[in-house]
Each structure stands twice: as structure tokens, then as C-alpha cells.
Amino acid sequence: MDELPALAALAYNQEGAAAHEAISGKEIRGIGDVEETVIEGVSRYSYGGIRVYRIPVESFPNHVTNVYLLVGGEPTLVDVGFNSETGRNDLERGFAVVCQGFGERVSLESVSNVVITHGHGDHFGMLEHPRLKGKRLFMSPPDTEVVREYQTEYQEWKQYVAKLAQEAGCQVDLDQLFGHDRLAFDGSDYQLIEVHDQQEIIGSGTVHHTPGHSPGHICLGCGPFLFLGDHLLSLTTPHQVPKSGWGGAGLRVYLDSLAKVARLGYALGLPAHEEVITSIEHRAKEVALFHQQRLAELHYLCRQEKSLYELTRDYYARHPELIQASSIDELVAGDFVLALEEIKAHVEYLLDEGRLLMVGGESGVPRYRSR
Numbered sequence: 001m002d003e004l005p006a007l008a009a010l011a012y013n014q015e016g017a018a019a020h021e022a023i024s025g026k027e028i029r030g031i032g033d034v035e036e037t038v039i040e041g042v043s044r045y046s047y048g049g050i051r052v053y054r055i056p057v058e059s060f061p062n063h064v065t066n067v068y069l070l071v072g073g074e075p076t077l078v079d080v081g082f083n084s085e086t087g088r089n090d091l092e093r094g095f096a097v098v099c100q101g102f103g104e105r106v107s108l109e110s111v112s113n114v115v116i117t118h119g120h121g122d123h124f125g126m127l128e129h130p131r132l133k134g135k136r137l138f139m140s141p142p143d144t145e146v147v148r149e150y151q152t153e154y155q156e157w158k159q160y161v162a163k164l165a166q167e168a169g170c171q172v173d174l175d176q177l178f179g180h181d182r183l184a185f186d187g188s189d190y191q192l193i194e195v196h197d198q199q200e201i202i203g204s205g206t207v208h209h210t211p212g213h214s215p216g217h218i219c220l221g222c223g224p225f226l227f228l229g230d231h232l233l234s235l236t237t238p239h240q241v242p243k244s245g246w247g248g249a250g251l252r253v254y255l256d257s258l259a260k261v262a263r264l265g266y267a268l269g270l271p272a273h274e275e276v277i278t279s280i281e282h283r284a285k286e287v288a289l290f291h292q293q294r295l296a297e298l299h300y301l302c303r304q305e306k307s308l309y310e311l312t313r314d315y316y317a318r319h320p321e322l323i324q325a326s327s328i329d330e331l332v333a334g335d336f337v338l339a340l341e342e343i344k345a346h347v348e349y350l351l352d353e354g355r356l357l358m359v360g361g362e363s364g365v366p367r368y369r370s371r
Helices: 085-100 121-128 150-168 251-262 280-301 308-318 333-352
Strands: 031-039 042-047 050-060 063-071 076-078 113-115 136-139 191-194 205-209 218-222 225-229 268-271 356-359 367-370
Touching: 042 085, 050 085, 050 121, 063 085, 063 121, 063 268, 085 121, 150 308, 150 333, 205 251, 251 280, 251 333, 280 308, 280 333, 308 333, 333 356, 333 367
Parallel strands: 076 113, 113 136, 136 191, 225 268
Antiparallel strands: 031 042, 042 050, 050 063, 063 076, 205 218, 218 225, 356 367
16 A cells, blocks of 8 residues: 655655766766756656656655656656646646757657556556546556555555554554545546566566565666666665565565566666666665665664564664654654554564564564574
């Protein structure tokens, strides 16, 4: 279900950061065949007849989604952002720059295809936009339910949060969570096409199933470009969801997908947030190393048995820079939930490896101890 995209400070965990390689002049350093041009905040990446426009869309305050417009064949959008007033204005302004600044003859109406990398609201919420409805919509099956049955999925997600808090031994005010229980579209508003690993779509694109951040997360390859969604970001590490919270997700699955992407050989990574990635393999190794370091630290902290809440509290007390607060108790409800999810995803991994034991606790709250 939706990862609370409005809560960007934690949703992408400001951690494991490493400076991405710079973009210099008209050529991207190290990738001489790909040219970059920037006009009024819209970036164009060109390779042969393929042109990709990166349009920054503010889905929520201080949270920008990179919407990509792919031209050179059928005009295609990769992710669309959330349907906030600012987001709509940003998207429409971006199209105006593409037309007037870059000289493309394209509009929202002339877009033929929409590819959604995964089922989080800051990637698909703009499907409410009436000028997008009726188009071909490509998604991976595990994530399509958030489009087909959004309201049902939303309610199930709130029930899951309540269960997570109970298991952690703490409380969460559900009324303070992400409040969009309805969106003004459903699957029937689009020609919904379910896609699978290695499937060729939109003429020149190849789907790569990369589960982990969500069960149905996909990356899309086109020429030298790999549209990464939230699978890999240039500065921060994507939020990890426990496999028990969304079947088909989980840290182990994510790390496997990370290794897969590192081997694909695409020259330029285009993530849904932050800047382009000029070495996908290098960045993937950095992120994998970060998670291994976190696993080791959590294992160390569990020398004395702890509940999920206690373990989350103690970990972020050692790393307040990751949550921009001195304690998880200072976080708003949604960020607090994300912190619990992040640590639980790692706890599940350690349990699977036999490095943690789960033991009983008061009121049936599980506790964890290192082995």
C-alpha cells in the first residue's frame, strides 16, 4: 500500500548517501554519447533518436517526483507524481517548456502510454488528471490493485499499521496518517496492461521486474537509459517494507533485485527522485553495503533483548541525522511508522538467517535477541 509519500524526510531515509557523479556541460561525464540540456529546470537526455525529458513535479511539500517524458516513438510518461495543485501546475509547466523551449510537438493529450514503476501514491496519484485518462497504462501485476481497488487497499493498509504498532509494543494515531482515502480514478479509466519481467513494451522498452521497495516494482530500459523508479536513488536509500507487510517485498528480495540491476549494463540511471546515476553498478554496491552495515549494527544492539519499538528507538538514537530528529518519539505518525517498517524489514532478514531469536514478551509483544 501507499508508503506515505507526503512524508519524504523518512520515506527515502537520508542515509547511506554518496555523491553522485556530476553532470558537466552538454555531455554527461563518462557517458559521452548521452547529451544533457537544461532549460528552466527541465532536463533533456538525448541519445540518437531517443529523447527523455525530466520534469520535476512537487507531489507534496518538499517532495519532488521526477516525471519522465520519453519521445522518439510513441510519447510515454514514466511515473506521473501525485495530483496536488502544485504537482499539476509543475507537470503542465514542464510540458510547456518541452514544447516552447525544446521545440517538441507534444501535449498531455498526445501522450499514448503511461508506465507506473510501482504502486506508491507519489508515482501514480496524478492518474486523477482528466487529461491523462483513457491512455494505455502499464504496471506490474503485484501493484495493480492500488489502481483497481485503491480505497480497499487504503483501508487494509491502515489495519496493517495498527497491527504493526501493536506488535512493536507502541501506539500510532491512525487519524494522523496519510489522509487520501479516495482518489478520483479507478482501473476502468485506463487501458490497464499488466507487464512482466523481460517483456518489451512501447516499441523500444524492456521491463525489468525489481521487487523489494514494492512487490511489483519495475525498472524500464530504453536504449542506454534505465528508468529506476524508487529502486535505486543517487543520494538516499529507498524505504524498505517488511515482507510480512506487503507479500513479495522485503529486504532479501530487494537486495537480490539490486544485484540484478547492477548487472544489466545500462549507462545512465534515471531515478524517480534526486539526480541521475552515472554508474548504476557502483551505486547499487554502495546501497547494498549500507544495508549490510545496518544489519550488523542491529544484531549488535540486540545483545540485550528488545521489542521492535525499543530496537527502532535505539538505532535511530545512534543515527539522528537519518530522521532529522533526536528521537523517533518526536516524529509525526507517518514517519514513525516508516521507521518501524524500516527496522522490521531488517529484523526479518536477521531472523531468516538465524542471527536473531524471537522470544515472548509482556502482552504478547515479540522481543528479539542476538544469537
